[in-house]
Amino acid sequence: MKSIIFTWFSLVVCSFGAGLPLAALGEKIFLDTSLSNPPGQGCVSCHNPENAFADPRRVSPGAVKGRLGRRNAPSLMYAALIPSQRLEDTYDDKGELEYIVEGGLFLDGRAHDLLDQVRHPFFDKNEMNIAGARELAEKIRNAYYEKEFEGLGEKEINEKTFEALVAFLREPMFRPFNSRVDEYWAGDKEALSLSERRGLDVFQTSGGCSACHLTGVASWPKPLLTDAGFDNLGAPAVGEIDPGLGAVTGKAGELGQFKVPSLRNVALTAPYLHNGSVKTLKEVIELYNKRDLEPERWGVTNYPQTINHEDMGNLGLTDQEIDDLVALLDAFTDQNLLKIPEGNIFPEVPLGVPSTEERKAFFLPKQRHNLAVPRRPGDN
Known part of the structure; x- marks a missing residue:
């Protein structure tokens, strides 16, 4: 660990009295x-x-x-x-109302903010x-x-x-927000390589990545590359069984679900998934691409009954598309961290x-939601 501290002091004065910011x-x-x-x-x-x-x-x-x-x-x-932990109202493919948990901190969402x-x-x-x-x-x-x-x-x-x-x-x-992809979105079309631009196209189309890792603006003026939701990716089982969000909410359908992380700086944060069971970004994409076709490669997973099979597991991506996605993920790295x-x-x-x-208006406290309420009208 480096020993000399560099800091960027806040102008916010401590509400407990005078002293350090x-x-x-x-x-x-x-x-x-x-x-x-x-x-x-x-x-x-x-x-x-x-x-x-x-x-x-x-x-x-x-x-x-x-x-x-x-x-x-x-x-x-x-x-x-x-965003703070909340229940978000949404509609399924049949047009039926459903509440889903979004926001909060920790991988299981147990912290409100x-x-x-x-x-x-x-x-x-x-x-x-x-x-x-x-x-x-x-x-x-x-x-x-x-x-x-x-x-x-x-x-x-x-x-x-x-x-x-x-x-x-x-x-x-x-x-x-100073990654190369931010420069690209700001209009510098040379900020990304050809491979990274191809990867961005896959990310937003056939790969389906942007469905959860949003590239649009939501609660902040720039993309956070997450919807702050929860999902069960079918991570290889390592260590003790971990029920994730389901242990927080008491809902069987949410067992094994974990927070969708922001992909900003993801190239610097190996290993991956909630239990650190996957070592490289390429392996993560390969898991998403062929998890359901190659179950023997990935081994046992916890809570198979709640795994997301609709959005991942058999994406049909080519080796080139996988390589392009890996290249793109490197472009999500903030340049000052490098x-x-x-x-x-x-x-x-x-x-x-x-x-x-x-x-400061963004950081105002938000209302707490009761996560024990039924997810659909008429459910227990």
């Missing part, structure tokens, strides 16, 4: 590996800036030796732009292993930035810690990225 405090907490029990684990331990703030290991080791997470740690790039999400790793026994709010407050009081929490009680210290991390993750560094200056931990921020203050 809240995002700057969040950066310090993000990098602090003394908070875990035992010390040695921090947010940065599983979210490496050089891997688009993801983890190149299949699963991440926790603070306690021998304990492991059960899922591949996803990228934090663009996490602040994922980013503020809900950042709390969990501190207290997860397989991550930072802090016993509770009191222990976290005591550790913060002993941190080198403890003056930022002076005069606050246990609850206020915890809440300021979480708010600071959210402010940091909302910073422009985590949402630069050029982190020597001696810096974090990437620099391109000019023109709007500040959090400029986009």
Whole structure:
């Protein structure tokens, strides 16, 4: 890990009082590996800036030796732009109303929003292993930035810690939108190679990729390359059985479903799928292309009854089309992540990225939805 910190301070002033801007405090907490029990684990331990703030290991080791997470740690790039958890009304092919879960954080969608999400790793026994709010407050009081929490009680210290991390993750560094495909969409037709342009055509047509990895504008002025929904891709089974979204909602039809990730910076975030069971992007596309035709190649999968067979598994793509898609996915990489200056931990921020203050209306809290309600009228 590089040792000299480069930061892009937020102009948002901490609502708890004077001191460091809240995002700057969040950066310090993000990098602090003394908070875990035992010390040695921090947010940065599983979210490496050089891997688009993801983890190149299949699963991440926790603070306690021998304990492991059960899922591949996803990228934090663009996490602040994922919409809050909600039920979205849609209609099936027969024109019947159906509610589907969209948004939220974690691969199983159990966190309503980013503020809900950042709390969990501190207290997860397989991550930072802090016993509770009191222990976290005591550790913060002993941190080198403890003056930022002076005069606050246990609850206020915890809440300021979480708010600071959210402010940091909302910073422009985590949402630069400066990949080559962004340049292409902005009018520079030379930004993509011929193979990448062919790949984009497949992505939006015969591959069906853009049905879930949206290339249009939705909640943000630029494409997030995800619909923030959930799906069961038929991932090869590795480790313990993981029910995913179904464990959160209690719905049998959602067992084995996991969040559709943004494909921004996906070339930097191997291994792939919720359990890190697939090592390369080419293999991911081959799984989508021939999963149902070559089941022996991929082996056992959990919850086969909820696998999406309609949109993937037998796409009929040629080897050339697969290669072109792989080439395109590389063009989704933010260029500032490829050029982190020597001696810096974090990437620099391109000019023109709007500040959090400029986009403050987007970050207002959203209503919580009851995920236990029936998905279709008349269902239990």
